[in-house]
Amino acid sequence: MLCAISGEVPEEPVVSKKTGTVFEKRLILKYIEENGKEPGTDEELDPEDLLPLKTSRVVRPRPPNFTSLPSLLKAFQDEWDALVLETYNTREQLARTREELATALYQHDAAIRVIARLTKERDEARDALAKITVAPTAAGPSASNGDAMAVDNEGLPEHLVQHVNELQQQFMKGRKKRPVPSGWATADQVAALQQVAYADLNVAQASSLDTESDYAAVGGLDGKLDVYSVPANKVERTLDVGEPVTATAWTGSKVIVGTAKGAVKVLDGGHETASFATHAGAVTGLAVHPGGRILASVGVDKSYVLYDLETLEKVSRVYTDAALTACAFHPDGNLFGAGTQAGSIKIFQTATGEQAESFALGSPVQALVFSENGFWFAASGKGQATTVIFDLRKSGDAARARELATGEALGLAWDYTGQYLATAGSQGVTVQMYTKSSKQWSEPLRTSSSAVALRWGDEAKRLVVVSREGVVSVLGAKEE
Structure with missing residues (x-):
């Protein structure tokens, strides 16, 4: 065998x-x-x-073929030939493997170069867009064809211009000599505000806050948005935005968020109904027109954009000469203020987008809010220990009506009567009060709890405050 x-x-x-x-x-x-x-x-x-x-x-x-020297030599020769053949086959396979590896490495290197080139072109395009500066007065009769102004700076459509003008007349008439509503919080009641409720949010690194009725919407840098019920003292809904939330606004049934990736998203009933990718860079601020129909967003791409919340369309865009960091509408709706990274506050005509005035703050603007009296607005800057009150009726240094020692303020909120200015910062929450009869400022309230944003509740008898760590607090009157 x-x-x-x-x-x-x-x-x-x-x-x-x-x-x-x-x-x-x-x-x-x-x-x-x-x-x-x-x-x-x-x-x-x-x-x-x-x-x-x-x-x-x-x-x-032993087999007969190994019994003689010639047979042994032949066997050795056969073994050698087999070894040489195997070595040849191994080398051939190695050469093919090296060629395949070289091809794969070349393709990988080419892909890396293409990605690097596209990334560079994208960054150059963003930088070029960010450097665009348009002066509203530049588009006069001498401008060639008037095309630059039509493309770069867009005014509101005619029907929205009429809407803004009608509301301005209505709000202006109602605001003048408007008395303090009956039952509004007194100075003693504001001074007695203390924490009556708090809750841990689901968002991490809370960045922004806005309120509507008895609810608060809190956005976080982890891409989540919490809807908090003040009476129930609990988070009733958590929405996944998908991108870091940098700004939040609430009007009617719509919650609007701005993100670090340049998107503005409109949420209604917990569902996303519109999304705008108009900014080349982070959205840094949102503001809703007093009429509730027009939304404004500002960003680091040196532009602000206006949207129609009824048709969910972008309707206007205006470029400036600096990155924008905060924004707010005048209570009459005819003016729009935007704070810049360069430390100035620019005031624009809402209808046309033309710059009406500019005020110097001195450091990058962190928060901006108009007073209901119609001629003051407050602004705070990065690293500044004071909040500055500006007078719209004046210009230059004369416009700095008052500097309040609030500590660095990350959030500002003025109440409906224009008496109380609330500030939120790393050093705590303060309320600054202006007494019209004596024309004096006072500080009825100061707490030591740090905060990033806050809003007034009904009749200024409540403050909703959120901290960077994601804790929402309610300051109100302690029940006996």
Whole structure:
């Protein structure tokens, strides 16, 4: 009996049940492991198909071909030829593998270069867009075709211009000599405000806050938005925005968020109803027109954009000469204020987008809010320990009506009567009060709890405050 693979007498013979062929057990098992078939056939073979043979133990003589020197030399030559052939095949396989690897590395390097080039072109385009500066007075009769102004700075459509003008007349008449509503919080009641409720939010790193009725919307840099019920003192809904939220506004049933990726998203009933990707960079502020129909957003791309919340369309865009960091509408709706990274506050005509005035704050603007009296607005700057009150009726240094020692303020909120200005910052929450009869400022309230944003509640008898760590607090009157 000879092994069908080695041609020698097997030490441990086995026979295939399928073909009756004899094999050396260790050789056929190795062959099956590598190929899964019987040598010389296409039939599948398993170790279970092998039947061991019992043979008498005898001393195996050497094959006749190894009994002479010529035979030995021929055997050595055959082994050498087999070794050389195997070496050649191995080198050929190595060469092919090297070629495939070189091709893969070249393709990978080319892909990296394409990505780098596209990234560079994108950054250059963003930088070029950010450097666009348009002076409203530049588009006069001497401007070629008037095209630059029409493309770069867009005024509101005629029907919205009429809407803004009608509301201005209405709000202006109602605001003048408007008395303090009955039941409004007194100075003593404001001074007695203290924490009456607090709750941990689901958002991480809270960045912005706005309120509507008894609810508050809090945006976070983790891409979530919490809707908090003040009476129930709990988070009733958490929405996934998908991008870091940098600004929040609430009007009617619509919650609007601005994101670090330049998107402005409108959420209604917990569902996204519109999304605008108009800013080349982060959105830094949102503001809703007093009429509730027009929304404004500002961003680091040196532009502000106006949207129609009824048709959910972008309707206007105006470029400036600096990155914008905060914004607010005048209570009459005819003016729009935007704070800049350069430390100035620019006042624009809402209808036309023309710049009406500019006020110097001295450091990057962090918060901006207009007073209901119609001629004051407050602004705070990065690193400044004071909040500055500006008078719209004056210009230059004369417009700085008052500097209030509030500490660095990240958020500002003026109440409906224009008496109380609330500030939120790392040093705590303060309320600054202006007494019209004596024309004096006072500070009825100061707390030590840090905050990033705050809003007044009904009749100025409540403050909703949110901290960077994602804790919302309600300051109100302690129940007896």
